[in-house]
Amino acid sequence: EAQVTQNPRYLITVTGKKLTVTCSQNMNHEYMSWYRQDPGLGLRQIYYSMNVEVTDKGDVPEGYKVSRKEKRNFPLILESPSPNQTSLYFCASSFRGPGVAGTYEQYFGPGTRLTVT
Amino acid sequence: GNSVTQMEGPVTLSEEAFLTINCTYTATGYPSLFWYVQYPGEGLQLLLKATKADDKGSNKGFEATYRKETTSFHLEKGSVQVSDSAVYFCALISSNDYKLSFGAGTTVTVRA
Numbered sequence: 001e002a003q004v005t006q007n008p009r010y011l012i013t014v015t016g017k018k019l020t021v022t023c024s025q026n027m028n029h030e031y032m033s034w035y036r037q038d039p040g041l042g043l044r045q046i047y048y049s050m051n052v053e054v055t056d057k058g059d060v061p062e063g064y065k066v067s068r069k070e071k072r073n074f075p076l077i078l079e080s081p082s083p084n085q086t087s088l089y090f091c092a093s094s095f096r097g098p099g100v101a102g103t104y105e106q107y108f109g110p111g112t113r114l115t116v117t
Numbered sequence: 118g119n120s121v122t123q124m125e126g127p128v129t130l131s132e133e134a135f136l137t138i139n140c141t142y143t144a145t146g147y148p149s150l151f152w153y154v155q156y157p158g159e160g161l162q163l164l165l166k167a168t169k170a171d172d173k174g175s176n177k178g179f180e181a182t183y184r185k186e187t188t189s190f191h192l193e194k195g196s197v198q199v200s201d202s203a204v205y206f207c208a209l210i211s212s213n214d215y216k217l218s219f220g221a222g223t224t225v226t227v228r229a
Contacts, residue, residue: 031215035219041221042206042220043222045217045218045219050215056214056215092161103149104149105163106153106161108160111160
């Protein structure tokens with residue numbers, strides 16, 4: 001089954017304790033991305049990756065790191081989490097598709113609810 | 118930078134009512150436009166898309182037309198059902214930097 005998986009689905013942690021949220025896709029997609037969803041703010045892109053070893057900042061990259069060593073995996077790293085990073089996080093992947101900008105229709109994972117106390 | 122503005126909710130409708138959710142955008146280059154839907158407790162899924170001016174995306178009775186002259190991509194459905202209750206997000210991807218921008222989301226509740 002084609003899917004994007006994220007782990008863990010729920011995480012409660014304390015300020016400053018490094019954590020990693022994993023993301024994996026089995027669709028051979030080039031493009032992968034991380035978002036956070038907060039009430040009233042919609043989804044905001046944290047980082048994205050056009051392909052292996054290529055990553056770029058989205059709109060809210062501060063406090064996050066990513067790496068893309070393999071095509072299928074795109075982990076999100078919080079080196080020193082803070083309470084303002086409490087949020088619902090989504091990983092997504094896509095292929096280019098037609099059009100000048102491409103379609104890059106996103107296939108989303110199930111989400112990771114992170115609470116930082 | 119790129120941005121998406123969509124009408125604020127929440128929106129509450131009766132079954133079989135007409136639904137419109139307004140979406141306008143600001144973007145450089147030639148963006149592709151999307152509507153995503155998020156059902157309660159789930160991740161987002163693509164509802165429809167359009168990649169160039171005057172394209173009409175459609176799916177599950179929903180439609181939206183890419184209007185370059187008004188920089189809009191309004192979502193419409195002629196007769197909503199209770200199962201359409203969800204949060205709807207307008208989004209774009211720019212051809213300049215391939216960043217994705219989402220609107221704040223509109224919560225729609227359909228009552229029987």
